[in-house]
Amino acid sequence: MNGGGAATSGASFVFTDAATDDLSMFEVDLVGIQLKPVSGGTVSVLAKRQRIDFVSLESLAEIVAGVDLPLGFYTEMTLTFDFTDANAVLKDKTTKATIVDVDGNPITGTLAVPVTFGSASRPRILAAKHHVFMIDLDLDQAITVDVPNNRVSFVPAISAEFDPTNPKPIAATGYIVSADSTAKSFEVENRTPVGTPIGRYTVRTTSTTIFQIDGIEKIGDAGFADLSPKAVSGTVRVFAQGTVSNISRVLDAIAVEAGAGTPGNGQDWVEGLVTARSAGAGVDTNITVLGTSRKAGTNTRTFNTSHTIQLSRSSTKVLRRAQDTSLDTDAIQVGQRVMVFGSLSGTTLDATSASGVARMLRATYWGTANGATSGNRLSINLARIGGRAVGDFNFVVNSVTEVTPATFQVDVSGLLTIGVTTGSKIRVQGWMNPVAVSGDADCKALSFDDRTNNSKLLVMAWAPASATGITSAGPIVTFDVSGAAIKHVWDGFGNNALTNTPPPTLSQLIGLGVFRIIKNGAIEQHLTFSAFGSSLASRISAGEKVLRVTSVGTMPTGQDFKGLLVTVVLKD
Numbered sequence: 001m002n003g004g005g006a007a008t009s010g011a012s013f014v015f016t017d018a019a020t021d022d023l024s025m026f027e028v029d030l031v032g033i034q035l036k037p038v039s040g041g042t043v044s045v046l047a048k049r050q051r052i053d054f055v056s057l058e059s060l061a062e063i064v065a066g067v068d069l070p071l072g073f074y075t076e077m078t079l080t081f082d083f084t085d086a087n088a089v090l091k092d093k094t095t096k097a098t099i100v101d102v103d104g105n106p107i108t109g110t111l112a113v114p115v116t117f118g119s120a121s122r123p124r125i126l127a128a129k130h131h132v133f134m135i136d137l138d139l140d141q142a143i144t145v146d147v148p149n150n151r152v153s154f155v156p157a158i159s160a161e162f163d164p165t166n167p168k169p170i171a172a173t174g175y176i177v178s179a180d181s182t183a184k185s186f187e188v189e190n191r192t193p194v195g196t197p198i199g200r201y202t203v204r205t206t207s208t209t210i211f212q213i214d215g216i217e218k219i220g221d222a223g224f225a226d227l228s229p230k231a232v233s234g235t236v237r238v239f240a241q242g243t244v245s246n247i248s249r250v251l252d253a254i255a256v257e258a259g260a261g262t263p264g265n266g267q268d269w270v271e272g273l274v275t276a277r278s279a280g281a282g283v284d285t286n287i288t289v290l291g292t293s294r295k296a297g298t299n300t301r302t303f304n305t306s307h308t309i310q311l312s313r314s315s316t317k318v319l320r321r322a323q324d325t326s327l328d329t330d331a332i333q334v335g336q337r338v339m340v341f342g343s344l345s346g347t348t349l350d351a352t353s354a355s356g357v358a359r360m361l362r363a364t365y366w367g368t369a370n371g372a373t374s375g376n377r378l379s380i381n382l383a384r385i386g387g388r389a390v391g392d393f394n395f396v397v398n399s400v401t402e403v404t405p406a407t408f409q410v411d412v413s414g415l416l417t418i419g420v421t422t423g424s425k426i427r428v429q430g431w432m433n434p435v436a437v438s439g440d441a442d443c444k445a446l447s448f449d450d451r452t453n454n455s456k457l458l459v460m461a462w463a464p465a466s467a468t469g470i471t472s473a474g475p476i477v478t479f480d481v482s483g484a485a486i487k488h489v490w491d492g493f494g495n496n497a498l499t500n501t502p503p504p505t506l507s508q509l510i511g512l513g514v515f516r517i518i519k520n521g522a523i524e525q526h527l528t529f530s531a532f533g534s535s536l537a538s539r540i541s542a543g544e545k546v547l548r549v550t551s552v553g554t555m556p557t558g559q560d561f562k563g564l565l566v567t568v569v570l571k572d
Contacts, residue, residue, distance in 0.1 A: 007070070007071045007127060008068040008069055008070055008071065008125075009068065009069065009071060009125050009126060009127055009128065009129055009130065009131065010066065010067070010068055010069075010130040010131070010248065010249045011045075011066070011067055011068075011069045011125065011130070011131040011132070011133060012063055012065070012066045012130070012131070012132050012133070012170075012201075012244050012249060013033060013045060013046070013063070013064050013065040013066075013067075013133045013135065014061040014062060014063050014064065014132060014133070014134055014135065014167075014170050014244075015030075015052055015054070015057060015061060015062055015064055015135050015136075015137070016057045016060065016061035016062070016134060016135070016136050016137075016168055017054040017055065017057045017058060017136060017137050017138065017139055018058070018136065018138050018139065018140050018141075018552070020055065020058075020139040020140045020143070021091065021386070021387040021492075022090065022091060022139075022143065022145045022387075023055050023088060023089065023090060023091065023139060023143070023145075023152070024055065024089040024090065024091055024093075024291075024292060024303055024304055024387075025053055025055050025056075025087050025088065025089040025292070025303065026053065026054045026055050026086075026087070026088050026089075026137075026139055026143075026152075027051065027052065027053040027054075027055075027086060027087040027088075028051075028052060028054075028081050028082070028083055028086040028087075029049050029050065029051055029052075029081065029082040029083075029084070029085065029086070029193075030046065030049070030050045030051075030052055030064060030079065030080070030081055030082075031046075031048075031049050031050075031080050031081065031082045031110065032044070032046055032047060032078070032079070032080035032112075033045035033046040033064075033065065033077065033078070033079055033080075034077070034078045034080075035069065035074050035076070035077050035078075036074060036075050036076040036077075036078075037070060037072055037073070037074055037075070038072060038073040038074065038075050038122070039072060043069060043070065045065050045067050045069075046064065046065045046198075048192050048196060048198045049082070049192045049193065050064050050190065050192065050198065051193050052064070053087075054137045054139055055139070059168065059169070059362060059429075060168050060169045060170065060171050060241060061134060061167065061168045061169070061170045061171065062170070062171045062172075062173060063170060063171065063172045063173075063190075063201055063244075063251070064190070065190075065198075065199060066199060066201050066249045067199075069125045069131075070125065071125050071126065071127055072124065072125060073122045073123070073124050074117065074122060074123045074124075074125070075116065075117055075122060076114055076115065076116050076117065077114070077115045077117075077133070077160055078112055078113065078114045078115070079112070079113045079115070079135070079156075079158065080110055080111070080112045080113070081110065081111045081113065081156075082109065082110050082111075083099060083107045083108055083109060083110075083111060084108065084109055086099055086107075088152045088154075089292075089303045089304065090145055090147060090150060090152070091304065091387045091388075092304055093147075093150055093303065093304055094302065094303050094304050094305060095150065095303070096303075097145075097150045097151055097152045098149075098150065098151045098152070099151075099152050099154050100151055100152070100153050100154070101153070101154065101155075102153060102155055102547060102548070102569065102571075104153070107154060111156070111521065112521070113156040113158055113521055113522075113523060114521075114522045114523065115158055115159075115160055115523045115525055116522070116523065116524045116525065117160075117525055118524070118525060118526040118527065118528075118531050118532075118535075119531075120526075120527065120528060120531055121525065121526060121527035121528070121531075123160075123162040128247070129246060129247065130244065130245055130246050130247055130248055130249060130250075131162065131163055132162075132163055132164065132167065132170075132244055133160055133161075133162060134160070134161040134162075134164045134167055135158060135159070135160050135161075136158065136159050136160075136161070136514075137156070137157070137158055138157045138158070138159060138565065138567070140457055140550070140552070141157040141457075141550040141551075141552070141565065141567045142154055142155055142156060142157035142158075142567075143155075144461070144486075144548075155518060155521075155548065155567075155569050156518070156521060156523065157516060157518065157523075157550070157567045158516075158523055159514040159516060159523075159525060159565070160525065161514070163246075167243075169241045169242065169243070169254065169322075170241065170242065170243060170244050170251060171239060171240065171241040172188045172201045172203055172239075172240045172241075172251045173188070173190075173237070173238070173239050173240075174188040174189050174190045174191060174201070174237070174238065175188065175189045175191065175234055175235065175236060175237060175238065176188060176189075176227070176230055176231045176234075176236050176237075176238040176258060177189045177200065177231060177234045178231050179224075179227065179228035179231040181224070181228060183204070184204065184205045184206070184221070184224050185202055185203060185204040185205065185250075186202075186203050186205075186227065186228070186231060186238075187200045187201070187202055187203070187231075188200065188201050188202075188203055188238055188240065189234070201249065201251060202248075202249060202250045202251070203238075203240045203242075203250070203251045203253050203256070204245075204250050204251065204252050204253065205220070205223075205224055205253050205256065206220065206252070206253075207219070207220040207221065208220060209223065209224075209242075209253045209254065209255065209256060210223070210254065210255040210256070210322060210323065210324045211223025211224065211226060211227060211255075211256050211257075211258075212255070212256070212257045212258075212261065212319050212321075212359075213226040213227055213230075213256075213257075213258050213259050214226075214258075214259035214260040214261065214317075214355070214357075215259075215260050215261045215317025215319060215355070215356075215357035216317065217319060217323075217324050217325075217326070219324055223256070227256060227258055230258055230259060236258055236259060236265060237258065237262050237263065237264035237265045238256065238257065238258040238262065239256070239257040239258070239262055239263075240253045240255070240256045240257075241253065241254055241255050241322065242254040242255070254322060255321070255322035257321075257359075260317075260341060260355040260356075260357050261317065261319070261341050261357030261359055263294075263339075266296055267296060267341040267342065267343075267355070267357075268293070268294065268295050268296050268341070268342060268343055268344035268349060269293065269294055269296075269339055269340060269341045269342075269344075269349075270289050270291060270292070270293040270307045270309060270338075270339070270340050270344070270349050271289075271291050271292050271293075271337075271338070271339040271340075271361075272289045272290050272291015272292060272307070272337070272338070273289065273290055273291060273335065273336070273337050273338075273363065273385055273386055273388055273392075273393075274287050274288065274289055274332060274333070274334050274335060274336045274337075274338060274432075275288045275289070275290045275306070275334065275388075275392055275393050275394060276288040276334060276393070276394040277332070277333070277334050277397045277435065278397075278398075279397070279398055280397050280398040280400060280435055280436045281330040281434070281435050281436035282313070282330065282436075283313060284310075284311060284312050284313050284329075284352070285311050285313070285329060286308055286309060286310055286311065287308075287309045287311060287332060287338075288306055288307070288308060288309070288394075289306070289307045289309050289338060289340065290304070290305070290306050290307075290388065290392065291304070291305070291307070292304070292305075293305065293307055293344060293347070293349070295344050302347070305347060306347065307347045307348065307349055308347065308348045308349070309340050309342075309348075309349045309351055309358075310342075310348065310349065310350045310351060310352050311329045311332070311340075311351055311352065311356070311358065312329070312351075312352035312353075312356065313328055313329045313330070315352055315353060315354055315356060316328075316329055316351050316352060316356040316357070316358055317356065317357045317358070318331055318332065318357075318358045318360070319357065319358070319359045319360065320359075320360045320431060321359055321360065321361055321362070327360075329358070330434045330435055330436070331360070331434045332358060332360065332434075332435075333402060333403075333432035333433060333434060333435050333442075334393055334394065334395050334397065334402060334403065334432070335363065335365075335385050335393055335395070335403065335432045335442075335443075336360055336363060336431065336432040337360070337361045337362065337363035337386065338358055338359065338360055338361065339358075339359045339361060340356075340357070340358045340359070341355075341356065341357045341358075341359075342355075342356045342357075360431060362429045362430060362431070362446060363385055363386055363429070363430070363431075363432070364385070364386050364427060364428070364429050365380075365382060365384075365385055365408070365410070365427070365428050365429075365430070365443055366382070366383045366384050366385075366425075366426070366427050366492055366493065367380030367381050367382040367383050367405075367408055367426055368380060368381050368383070368423055368424065368425055368426065368493075369381075369420050369421065369422060369423065369424040369425075369426055370407060370422060371421065371422050372417075372420055372421055372422075373412055373417040373420055376411060376412055376413040377409055377410070377411060377412070377441060378409075378410045378412050378417060378420065378426070378445075379407050379408065379409055379410075380408050380410060380426050381405070381406050381407070381408070382403075382405040382406070382408035383493065390405045393405075397435055397436075400436070402435055402436075402442075403442050408442050408443070409441040409442045409443070410426075410428055410430075410441060410442065410443050410444075410445050411433075411440075411441035411443065411444045411445060412428075412445050412448055413444075415445055415447070415448040416448065417448060417450075419450065420450055423452075424450055424452045425450065425451040425452045425491060425492065425493050426448070426449070426450060426451065427448075427449040427451055427455075427492055428443065428445040428446075428447065428448050428449070429445070429446050429447045430443050430444050430445040430446045430447070431443065431444050431446070451491045451492050451493070452491075453554055453555070453556045454554050455491070455492070455552070455554075456489050456490065456491050456552070456553060456554060456555055456561075457489065457490040457491075457550065457551070457552055458489050458506070458549070458550060458551040458552075458553070458555070458561045458563070459486055459487075459488055459489075459490065459548075459549075459550050460479060460481055460484050460486060460487050460498070460504070460548070460549040460550075461484060461485050461486040461487075461547065461548045461549075462483060462484050462485060462545075462546060462547060462548070463485045463547075464545075464547075465545035465546060465547040465570070465571040466480075466483055466484075466545055466546055466547075467543070467545045468480050468483070469481070469483070469484065469545070469546040469549075470536070470540050470546045470568075471503065472537075473533050473534075473536040473537035473540055474533045474534065474537055475507060475508075475529065475530060475533055476505050476506070476507045476533075477505065477506040477507070477533060477536065478503050478504075478505050479503055479504045479505070479506070479549070480500075480503060481498055481500055481503070481504055482500045487504075489555055489561070498559055499559065502558070502559055503559070504559040504560075504561065505559065505560045505561065506549070506551060506561050506562075506563055506566065507529065507560070507561075507562060507563070508528075508529035508562065508563065509553045509554060509562040509563055509564045510564065511528070512527050512528065513527065513529065513563065513564040513565060513566070514526075514527065514564075514565050514566070515527070515528070515529055515531075515532035515563075515565075515566045516532075516566065516567045516568070517532070517535060517536060517539065517568050517570060518567060518568070518569045518570070519539075519544065519569070519570045519571065519572075520571075529563075529566075532566065536568060539570060543572070544570040544571070544572060545570060545571050545572070546568065546569070546570060547569045547570060547571050548567075548568075548569040549566075549567070549568050549569075550566075550567045551563035551564075551565060551566045551567070552564055552565040553565070
């Protein structure tokens with residue numbers, strides 16, 4: 001509340017993205033956020049530039065602003081992006097892709113994206129409460145890739161969830177500028193790419209917060225004691241993840257990273273998947289990492305490039321993000337995703353000094369089940385890791401076959417795997433287990449997803465836009481795909497073509513979701529399918545044509561798709 005003027009409450013604006021296998025990077029500058037109260041006028045939330053790589057936000061959300069907003073309902077939010085120096089990089093490409101709109105014209109300069117909230121789904125700022133706007137670019141529904149021509153067609157398929165009930169972990173990144181040893185809290189200052197302060201966010205720690213400071217993990221007070229001296233200079237980058245309080249502008253931290261092993265603290269780094277390893281357990285080793293690198297002094301970057309990483313078993317610090325387990329270089333198995341910090345020369349990174357840090361990140365593993373789960377083990381025929389085919393990985397380490405892809409063993413302890421049978425399409429996220437451990441599983445799963453019937457992506461597109469592609473709209477939307485240029489359902493393993501008959505249909509998966517209609521970059525957002533279907537019917541009746549339809553949901557049988565997230569792109 002603001003006692004000196006109109007009543008207000010706090011709100012945090014956080015950005016995230018759904019997973020995509022098509023891109024290694026989608027980086028753009030956010031230069032403005034404005035809200036329209038139902039009472040009229042506009043409220044500016046962000047007026048300074050921030051750089052966001054949406055691909056990096058697959059498993060978390062990042063705070064970009066914390067502000068006080070006048071109480072009441074809001075009808076619209078406008079996001080303004082600057083594509084002047086945007087970077088989009090396709091998987092397996094080493095050069096940036098051209099970003100184009102639906103008509104094939106390059107997107108340059110600023111792009112304003114208004115998001116209109118349906119009358120039944122308007123955000124309401126209440127007194128004595130801290131709110132969260134979770135903004136999702138949803139690249140899977142926003143892009144179409146043209147691999148031969150190295151192009152990305154982009155439609156801003158943005159959704160804004162207000163006070164999400166089950167949000168991803170939220171991160172605050174920036175520079176630590178103050179620390180309160182009594183409250184065990186610190187302040188993080190966001191800055192523009194040229195160093196201009198944007199705003200500050202308070203991070204609160206507890207006795208269970210995991211600290212990774214200069215590559216060394218500690219818990220609670222001991223970790224805070226290592227962190228707080230770094231606030232003195234105001235030049236140390238920090239990364240904290242946790243949950244946002246619902247009563248104040250505070251992030252309650254689960255884990256904190258700072259110093260060596262944190263991007264922006266003066267070290268070169270390489271991020272990607274380990275595709276080979278030169279030596280087994282107990283000795284120094286080199287690993288090969290296929291991915292992205294950054295040279296700190298010159299800000300030079302490479303994409304989708306194979307790098308040699310030199311590791312010292314005695315000196316290199318090895319961590320798992322948000323874990324307090326003590327590890328060494330034996331823990332870095334082929335197939336693990338890593339971010340390694342050291343000194344880069346060409347495509348060789350030396351991480352053998354005392355400041356060398358290798359941080360393991362969650363990786364994604366795809367395959368088909370060889371049978372049902374047995375004894376908390378699931379055997380799958382591994383198809384790929386992340387967006388990389390399994391053939392890109394050499395699992396033979398020092399003449400020992402560490403992993404047999406056809407019988408890849410996944411530890412699924414604590415996860416629900418009911419219904420999995422031979423041929424089930426499986427996606428897991430987790431950690432590779434260490435090298436040279438007899439009898440262990442290959443991977444410890446942290447999350448599990450059976451894609452056989454669930455988590456599918458519907459894609460239909462017409463070129464040019466079609467006046468007959470949508471034949472009816474309402475509680476069920478029916479399509480004529482006889483003239484569609486693209487018509488398939490993707491499940492992470494391949495595209496399953498839709499047939500012209502019976503006509504494909506789309507309806508709601510559950511009562512609430514996010515249902516968007518986009519025209520000329522403007523987004524109309526609904527949280528109920530009934531309101532979405534009614535609006536879509538009116539617009540089609542008024543002569544608007546369908547250009548593209550995407551949806552995330554399920555299609556157990558036939559051609560009746562059940563959507564949780566839906567995006568329809570229209571044109572005149």
